[in-house]
Amino acid sequence: MTAPSDLTPAQVADLKESFDTFDRNDNGSISRRELHSLLHTVGHKVNAKGLEDLLTQYDVDKSGEIDFSEFLDLAGRLIKNKVSA
Template identity: 30%
Template structure:
């Protein structure tokens, strides 16, 4: 799901970004412990960012994991993720539209939830089928078995 283009400049985080980050964090906090592994942070950022510096990310992850637990809480995750967030909404909209087109391979105006299921399962192999079903139900708000552009945008932007 490499679709959100984010840069390496710092900015202020708005409510929509926090919601998006909360959803991403929750999806990967499989055990609902309030912490996610640093490797999962990398997975999340890989889905959201095209270009970022691995060494810079590793440094940020290590600085936020002061206790060397190998995990981050939500606040630490937000600080790491927002380091890379891009304020350019127009570029973001363009990237999301292009990503939707990539997943809407047949040009029908929707993505089948079966494809979304594969994407989510690939992002986190520890997700159970029930957890994936819950996420799909949250995303497919009209229970159509598909994710249309508006649902996709809501999922990706937290709106």
């Protein structure tokens, strides 16, 4: 697993901690519900369509869940958009 090049090691560590917190069943991925909860907690309000769009775009292996590698890609985009907004 490689982090997006624009994330610092500290950001990756923080994201891993957040990911693990919301991976409530410790299966190495977060479900649609867990992702929605995580995004809401960090201030990214998404509706059902927005959540579905994120899953479609970032669930690369089409498992229906987001693993940590996929989560890093998603988080990198959200961080970049928040900084440039």
